Amino acid sequence: MAEVLVYVDHVDGAVRKPTLELLTLARKLGDPVAVHLGPNAEEAAKTLGEYGATRVLAADAAEFADYLVVPKVDALQAAYDAVSPAAVLVPSSAEGKEIAARLAVRIGSGIITDAVDLDASDEGPVATQSVFAAAFTTKSRVSKGTPVITVKPNSTSPETASAAGALEELSVGFGEAATGTKVTSRTPRESTGRPELTEAAIVVSGGRGVNGADNFPLIEGLADALGAAVGASRAAVDAGWYPHSHQVGQTGKTVSPQLYVATGISGAIQHRAGMQTSKTIVAINKDSEAPIFDLVDYGIVGDLFEVVPQLTEEVKTRKG
Amino acid sequence: MSLRIVVCVKYVPDATGDRHFAEDLTTDRESVDGLLSELDEYAVEQALQIADEADSEDGAEITVLTVGPEDAKDALRKALSMGADKAVHVEDDDLHGTDALGTSHVLAKAIEKTGYDLVVCGMASTDGTMGVLPAMLAERLGVPQATLLSEVSVENGTVTGRRDGDAATEQLSAQLPAVVSVTDQSGEARYPSFKGIMAAKKKPVESLDLDDLDIDADEVGLDGAWTKVEDAAERPPRSAGTVVKDEGDGGKQLAEYLAGQKFI
Ligand SMILES: Cc1cc2nc3c(=O)[nH]c(=O)nc-3n(C[C@H](O)[C@H](O)[C@H](O)COP(=O)(O)OP(=O)(O)OC[C@H]3O[C@@H](n4cnc5c(N)ncnc54)[C@H](O)[C@@H]3O)c2cc1C
Ligand SMILES: Cc1cc2nc3c(=O)[nH]c(=O)nc-3n(C[C@H](O)[C@H](O)[C@H](O)COP(=O)(O)OP(=O)(O)OC[C@H]3O[C@@H](n4cnc5c(N)ncnc54)[C@H](O)[C@@H]3O)c2cc1C
Numbered sequence: 225m226a227e228v229l230v231y232v233d234h235v236d237g238a239v240r241k242p243t244l245e246l247l248t249l250a251r252k253l254g255d256p257v258a259v260h261l262g263p264n265a266e267e268a269a270k271t272l273g274e275y276g277a278t279r280v281l282a283a284d285a286a287e288f289a290d291y292l293v294v295p296k297v298d299a300l301q302a303a304y305d306a307v308s309p310a311a312v313l314v315p316s317s318a319e320g321k322e323i324a325a326r327l328a329v330r331i332g333s334g335i336i337t338d339a340v341d342l343d344a345s346d347e348g349p350v351a352t353q354s355v356f357a358a359a360f361t362t363k364s365r366v367s368k369g370t371p372v373i374t375v376k377p378n379s380t381s382p383e384t385a386s387a388a389g390a391l392e393e394l395s396v397g398f399g400e401a402a403t404g405t406k407v408t409s410r411t412p413r414e415s416t417g418r419p420e421l422t423e424a425a426i427v428v429s430g431g432r433g434v435n436g437a438d439n440f441p442l443i444e445g446l447a448d449a450l451g452a453a454v455g456a457s458r459a460a461v462d463a464g465w466y467p468h469s470h471q472v473g474q475t476g477k478t479v480s481p482q483l484y485v486a487t488g489i490s491g492a493i494q495h496r497a498g499m500q501t502s503k504t505i506v507a508i509n510k511d512s513e514a515p516i517f518d519l520v521d522y523g524i525v526g527d528l529f530e531v532v533p534q535l536t537e538e539v540k541t542r543k544g
Numbered sequence: 545m546s547l548r549i550v551v552c553v554k555y556v557p558d559a560t561g562d563r564h565f566a567e568d569l570t571t572d573r574e575s576v577d578g579l580l581s582e583l584d585e586y587a588v589e590q591a592l593q594i595a596d597e598a599d600s601e602d603g604a605e606i607t608v609l610t611v612g613p614e615d616a617k618d619a620l621r622k623a624l625s626m627g628a629d630k631a632v633h634v635e636d637d638d639l640h641g642t643d644a645l646g647t648s649h650v651l652a653k654a655i656e657k658t659g660y661d662l663v664v665c666g667m668a669s670t671d672g673t674m675g676v677l678p679a680m681l682a683e684r685l686g687v688p689q690a691t692l693l694s695e696v697s698v699e700n701g702t703v704t705g706r707r708d709g710d711a712a713t714e715q716l717s718a719q720l721p722a723v724v725s726v727t728d729q730s731g732e733a734r735y736p737s738f739k740g741i742m743a744a745k746k747k748p749v750e751s752l753d754l755d756d757l758d759i760d761a762d763e764v765g766l767d768g769a770w771t772k773v774e775d776a777a778e779r780p781p782r783s784a785g786t787v788v789k790d791e792g793d794g795g796k797q798l799a800e801y802l803a804g805q806k807f808i
Contacts, residue, residue: 321675355673405717410714522787
């Protein structure tokens with residue numbers, strides 16, 4: 225059976241959920257071969273094997289952390305040369321898209337970004353994309369070269385499928401460009417203790433209606449009661465009420481949770497671009513004309529300062 | 545020699561309009577008004593600020609570059625009225641339907657022809673939203689990429705900046721020539737002044753076609769593309785939900801709904 229390269233996104237060997245989703249989708253196309261760059265490949269290989277990776281090609285080098293993007297492209301290309309895969313799948317993070325883009329140029333292949341599903345066909349993988357702020361669904365194919373496809377988080381639910389996950393060393397030679405952009409310092413994002421925004425099953429977001437950083441604990445309280453991640457509109461972020469890393473929308477994160485709760489958010493097209501594919505959408509807004517209500521499964525027209533605390537209490541009571 | 549900055553700007557259909565696909569499954573650019581991609585205004589702004597701070601004796605020259613249909617001139621005019629010095633418009637009927645690989649090829653050729661020390665891009669277009677062109681340009685031009693910067697500055701032939709990544713905030717540093725892209729966190733873009741708008745009318749706009757760039761028609765366009773859109777369907781509207789007015793028990797009602805959906 226053909227092999228499919230899967231680029232692994234991990235934090236010190238802890239494989240992130242989007243990679244498990246990728247392995248699940250990759251199995252529709254062939255045998256997944258994972259590419260793990262950085263430390264703790266052995267730990268990662270166990271998980272990757274559980275989710276169907278037949279082989280895990282691993283490389284570790286200081287360059288991966290010390291320089292931007294290009295060393296990882298060199299390594300992915302080395303894996304590509306070694307495996308001659310039927311397709312290359314990369315998680316749709318900002319960095320993942322850049323790695324995929326440069327690989328596509330190097331190997332002269334077409335690239336599709338932000339796929340939300342993949343299917344096999346006689347002519348190679350068909351990618352489903354959700355475009356124009358999720359108003360359209362397209363089916364696309366790479367027509368020249370080996371398909372390079374980036375896939376959005378939450379595109380499928382990860383399913384285990386035990387495979388060997390055999391760890392193999394990948395030898396990588398870095399080109400001249402690898403050291404072009406130096407990472408002179410790195411400050412890891414502080415963990416909030418809440419689920420990762422793009423991976424969460426439930427997201428509770430606050431917008432301009434929250435009316436101040438001091439009020440965001442209200443949103444956090446509801447999120448914690450539901451076990452959710454916290455999101456924010458750009459208006460709330462631009463006002464300095466909540467960190468940009470939590471922004472949902474076109475220039476923030478795209479989320480596709482089971483449940484999205486929008487509080488004090490009007491539902492501008494750029495915000496919708498980041499949340500419209502959520503399974504269930506709920507909104508609290510005092511303006512019955514707010515466009516967000518066009519999207520909701522359930523909406524409350526009311527003051528969030530009344531509704532949210534009551535909801536939070538009720539959730540806590542019901543959960544016991 | 546002055547610092548030569550090339551800013552890549554895209555002309556896109558207005559996101560607040562009713563965007564569609566044409567019959568050949570390319571973006572319908574007829575039925576919705578076009579404009580300079582809002583995210584590329586940030587690129588123009590940062591270029592202007594870098595130029596302002598450039599060594600005053602040598603100064604800087606900003607060229608705005610677009611690949612797009614005739615109307616894409618509007619995007620160039622807007623950038624010129626913000627303060628860019630000149631414009632290059634790559635326009636050719638054979639470009640219709642070009643994908644990311646093809647567009648990066650054309651842009652790279654045009655950038656090389658124009659001459660550059662620094663290429664500035666937006667973080668992503670507002671129509672294709674791929675966010676891949678800057679990385680592709682760096683790869684093709686063989687120069688460093690310092691992308692997705694929320695802060696950027698150029699000094700002594702080095703570009704530095706802050707990149708807010710998924711897991712960490714990074715400080716980057718690269719030697720010129722280089723390709724950078726800037727985010728919408730990099731600072732509000734200026735509005736063109738009346739004077740700027742008048743001045744823009746006299747600024748040079750150079751038109752280039754594929755011949756000028758030594759590119760064969762079969763390397764670009766719909767037929768030359770590396771990707772193929774096979775189907776585009778409007779997403780069915782979400783079925784109308786229940787909207788209730790809070791009469792004092794809105795929070796409880798919502799909890800009831802969420803419990804019914806098994807979220808609690
Ligand atoms: C290129 C570009 C990219 C963009 N990217 C993004 C993006 O990534 N994410 C994003 O979110 N936006 C983005 N925007 C901005 C977007 O256009 C909107 O301006 C923004 O989403 C508005 O945020 P909001 O809904 O919080 O604020 P508003 O539109 O001001 O809405 C606030 C809402 O709160 C309601 N409200 C007020 N008080 C209360 C109360 N007490 N109780 C209940 N409801 C209340 C109001 O009725 C109103 O509907 C982008 C814009 C551009 C041009
Ligand atoms: C809905 C949709 C989906 C698409 N999906 C794919 C796909 O999966 N694969 C594919 O190969 N193509 C795809 N395309 C085509 C692709 O968008 C265009 O080929 C485009 O030129 C490059 O991608 P982008 O607009 O997403 O640019 P991005 O990579 O998002 O743009 C980043 C920056 O590059 C610069 N830039 C981009 N385009 C131009 C331009 N024409 N002139 C000057 N500067 C520019 C700007 O500075 C911009 O801010 C898609 C197009 C649409 C409308």
